Amino acid sequence: MKKRILISDIAKALGVSVTTVSFILNDKAKEKRISESLTKRVLDYVKKVGYKPNELAKSLRTGKTKIIGLIIEDISNPFFGNIARLIETKVYEQGYRIIYCSTNNDSEKTKELIGMFNDRQVDGFIITPSEGIEETISNLLQSNVPVVLFDRYLPDVETDYVIADNFQGAFDATVHFNEQGYKRIGLVSLYSDQTQMRDRLDGYMKGMDQFKKQVYIKKIQLDASEAEAIDDLHEFVVDNRLDAVLFATNYLAITGLKSGKKHNYKLPALIAFDDHTVFKLHEPAITVVSQPIEEIADHIINILLLKLQGKAKSIKHLTLPCELKIRESSILKQ
Amino acid sequence: MKKRILISDIAKALGVSVTTVSFILNDKAKEKRISESLTKRVLDYVKKVGYKPNELAKSLRTGKTKIIGLIIEDISNPFFGNIARLIETKVYEQGYRIIYCSTNNDSEKTKELIGMFNDRQVDGFIITPSEGIEETISNLLQSNVPVVLFDRYLPDVETDYVIADNFQGAFDATVHFNEQGYKRIGLVSLYSDQTQMRDRLDGYMKGMDQFKKQVYIKKIQLDASEAEAIDDLHEFVVDNRLDAVLFATNYLAITGLKSGKKHNYKLPALIAFDDHTVFKLHEPAITVVSQPIEEIADHIINILLLKLQGKAKSIKHLTLPCELKIRESSILKQ
DNA sequence: ATGAAAGCGCTAACAC
């Protein structure tokens, strides 16, 4: 059981005061005009004995933890996983650390997680908001805690957010289907009023309207079992004799693929929102509406860091363009 | 800017001392024989004003953070992601929280993360050790910090671990290939001395020896680019005219599938270690050696909780059986 | 049964 070395131990050993050591350790040696020789002596000693400050005590004193709470829908979804990874590395360079948790889009769990992170005094939040947490977020903002939302936003809460242009993404996909000559084009989405879902729906509608086509829309319950969803999708495609389907999320599309496999029917042309390994490997490879993950992560961090430094002048609403990555699944075979 | 309410505010408002409030809040009312009426009065008031203790101060005082550090190879790999999720929920019920980070099997990063978590005073660690961190782990153990390793272990460090029976898993897969009548069965693994890789290799060897078959082994560099690996695998399969391949990890198998797609050659029969959505959806569906994820998570937590409570009597080495989930990719077509 | 006060390890205002 190695005993942890304290700042007072260092002060004692070197015959100086804790203040001096503290100043030196916090890069205030210059500012406080502490002699270079002493500075060096302290730093050398610190390195030699491997002193590590107690971050808890530091945080308690300064009120800053240098930790950012990342609250996302589902860490095992590669879309979120990748953004989390990017955020983690970028923020690391700035001396911040990330703690993250998945909400599974459950608003109770989200509220609880926000509360828990707040208890742990995180310096700021990055959140994919689930529905019904407007008040929780407002409280955060009132307490002056920096918050950046992403992937979706809360129309009734005035806060910064970074999202993809979901409307345009869905619109482009729908137009692409139409241009390929598909006749009966459906959309699979969720029973959810979240903005990203609403915008994707709107984009699809607009695209269909433009070609004066009838829309076919299937919404899945957020809490439906996968087995149910698989059967529902089969029915949706077959009953409506669809020749093309746009899926509003990557996991819906995966469910669609499973449905094809289970019920052994010929899948229509497909486009999915958000890329996934499965889509690249699938035979045929699946066309996707891909969000600019790296840019999203960059913007989230930039905004948050500004807020953490108190330098944010105004509230930022960023909408970044999506890219339609055309692969085999949406090309009409003659 | 809502002001945070403190324990002293409560004491003042109710005309009692902070000690009393603290006792009540920490479920010591009975023990300290505080009157039921007062207890109730305090609890009601606490609820009314929504008091939340400052966890930092608490931790500083008690030396316990109720946080467990989970350090795993790659959070975006569903095998690890799922275990993380299970551990998170199970530990949550016990009042512990998890903070996690990915090492990407980089030993420097692992060491740094362990150090960082230690600075933040996590109460215990759950780690998939990368190579070369024996000393770091030993230091942890010397400082009496509870540590449980999983997925692999460090032969030179005497600590608890929970792993799958990798030898048996690989052996069963190899036997299955042989029984199906495959002639030229290869193994794709990594240049890594980690125990799980070594055991899978041994299991394959043993299985091949039993049938007196020649082994074909391809090892990929840990840091090889995916593009290189794709080409290497193509070469390996084609040059050796393999009709069956066992992949030592799920991502190696995915690379194998990509290789088939890129080079457009007929894939041999396949078995992968650790399941993945891709494998279920693939045409043909891919046979896997599946680890008992839930049991692994359970055992990790049980051991860790015992250690956290100081009740661990002895060091536990647990090896749980793998299951061969036979799907289409390993069935010999006549 | 309840309260006063020390102290966890650190930072920083203030004193010299």
Place this chain on the structure above:
DNA sequence: GTGTTAGCGCTTTCAT
């Protein structure tokens, strides 16, 4: 330039 010390919010010993 450097040291003394209060205090961040909490738990817990000791006293009453």
